[in-house]
Amino acid sequence: MNTAASYAPRYDRQVGLWLAACAAVIFGMILLGGVTRLTESGLSMVEWRPLMGIIPPLSEGEWQSVFDKYRQFPEYRLVNYGMTLHEFKVIFMYEYLHRVLGRLIGLLFFIPLVYFALRQRIRPGLLPKLLLLFVLGGCQGLLGWYMVQSGLVDRPDVSQYRLTAHFGLAVIIYGFMLWLVLDLLAPPAGTRRSVLAPWALGFVLLVYLMMLSGGFVAGTNAGFSYNTWPLMGPTFIPEGLYRTDPAWLAAFEDVVTIQFNHRIFAYLLTALVLALAVAVLRREPAARVRRGAWLLLAALLLQVVLGISTLLLHVPVPLAAAHQGGAVLLLSCALFLAHGLRRLPAGGLP
Structure with missing residues (x-):
C-alpha cells in the first residue's frame, strides 16, 4: 500500500504526532480503568453491546431498566444491596465512559491509519506494526468483556488473572506505540x-513485571491487607507467606504474599534504577540519554512517594x-532512556 518511491521522510512527523496523540489517550484510558476498578464500577454494565452500547440511558425509564438488570447479578445482592x-x-x-473511550480510541487510530496508508505516508516496514496494534486493540476490547464476565457469576468480583491480563495488554499496546513514536520523532539514528x-531494555521488562504485580494487588484488594510501612504489621516479613497448597499459588491468590512481593519488587527496582541512572550519567555524555536518566530518577521518586502514601492512607481513589x-x-521514562541508548552519536566515553 505504501512504497519507498512514494514515501517521504517528512511524513514521519505527521505519523509520529498522530501516534503520540493515540498514546496519550491510551494513557488516560489506563487511568480511567484504574478509577473504574477502585470505585467498584466495572460490573455496573452487565451487557456488552459493541455498537449500540455507545448510547447511554436517556430517560428515567431506560435508567430503571438498566438498574433492574444490574440487580439480578451477585454484586447487587451481595455488595450493593x-x-x-x-x-x-x-x-x-x-x-460507560471507560467503554466509550475504548471505542473512540479505535476510531482515533483506525481512521488516520487508513488516510495515511492510502496517501502512502507511512514509512516502509511500519504498516505491519500499525496493523498489529489495531488487532491488539480489538483483542483488548474482547479481553475486557471476558474480564467483566468473571464477575457476573457467583463471585461479585472480577478475576484477578483476567484483570491483570487486561491491564497488561493495555500497557503493551501503550509501550509498543510509544516506541514507534520515538522511532519517528527522535533525532536521526x-x-x-x-x-x-x-x-x-531489561529494566523496561522489569518495570512491566512490576506493573503486573500491581495488577494482582488491585485484583485481590491486597493493598488493604497491611497499611503500614516499612513494616507489615509488627515485622518486615509478615507471617503466613506462601502458606497455600501449592505454595506458588500464594503469589497470585494470597493477599499477604501478593502485597509482600509487590513491596520487594519495588525495593529491587529502586536499587536498579539508581544503578542504571548512575551508570548512564557516568558513561554517556549525550544530552538526550542524560536527560532520560534524570527523568527516570524523577519518575521513580514520584512513584515511590505515591506508592507509600497510597498504602498508608488506606488506598484513597x-x-x-x-x-x-x-x-x-x-x-x-524507561522506554525513552532505552531508546536513546540504542542510537547514540559517534564518540563519547569508551
Missing part, C-alpha cells in the same frame, strides 16, 4: 549503541489512580 438508582448512575457512568542499552499513572510514567 439497597443501592438507589442515583447511586447506581454514578458507578454506571465510570464504566546515531552510529553507536551503548553497552548499557541491553540493561535498559485519587492517590491509587495516580500511583497507577505513575507506573505508566515510569515505564515511559
Whole structure:
C-alpha cells in the first residue's frame, strides 16, 4: 500500500504526532480503568453491546431498566444491596465512559491509519506494526468483556488473572506505540549503541513485571491487607507467606504474599534504577540519554512517594489512580532512556 518511491521522510512527523496523540489517550484510558476498578464500577454494565452500547440511558425509564438488570447479578445482592438508582448512575457512568473511550480510541487510530496508508505516508516496514496494534486493540476490547464476565457469576468480583491480563495488554499496546513514536520523532539514528542499552531494555521488562504485580494487588484488594510501612504489621516479613497448597499459588491468590512481593519488587527496582541512572550519567555524555536518566530518577521518586502514601492512607481513589499513572510514567521514562541508548552519536566515553 505504501512504497519507498512514494514515501517521504517528512511524513514521519505527521505519523509520529498522530501516534503520540493515540498514546496519550491510551494513557488516560489506563487511568480511567484504574478509577473504574477502585470505585467498584466495572460490573455496573452487565451487557456488552459493541455498537449500540455507545448510547447511554436517556430517560428515567431506560435508567430503571438498566438498574433492574444490574440487580439480578451477585454484586447487587451481595455488595450493593439497597443501592438507589442515583447511586447506581454514578458507578454506571465510570464504566460507560471507560467503554466509550475504548471505542473512540479505535476510531482515533483506525481512521488516520487508513488516510495515511492510502496517501502512502507511512514509512516502509511500519504498516505491519500499525496493523498489529489495531488487532491488539480489538483483542483488548474482547479481553475486557471476558474480564467483566468473571464477575457476573457467583463471585461479585472480577478475576484477578483476567484483570491483570487486561491491564497488561493495555500497557503493551501503550509501550509498543510509544516506541514507534520515538522511532519517528527522535533525532536521526546515531552510529553507536551503548553497552548499557541491553540493561535498559531489561529494566523496561522489569518495570512491566512490576506493573503486573500491581495488577494482582488491585485484583485481590491486597493493598488493604497491611497499611503500614516499612513494616507489615509488627515485622518486615509478615507471617503466613506462601502458606497455600501449592505454595506458588500464594503469589497470585494470597493477599499477604501478593502485597509482600509487590513491596520487594519495588525495593529491587529502586536499587536498579539508581544503578542504571548512575551508570548512564557516568558513561554517556549525550544530552538526550542524560536527560532520560534524570527523568527516570524523577519518575521513580514520584512513584515511590505515591506508592507509600497510597498504602498508608488506606488506598484513597485519587492517590491509587495516580500511583497507577505513575507506573505508566515510569515505564515511559524507561522506554525513552532505552531508546536513546540504542542510537547514540559517534564518540563519547569508551
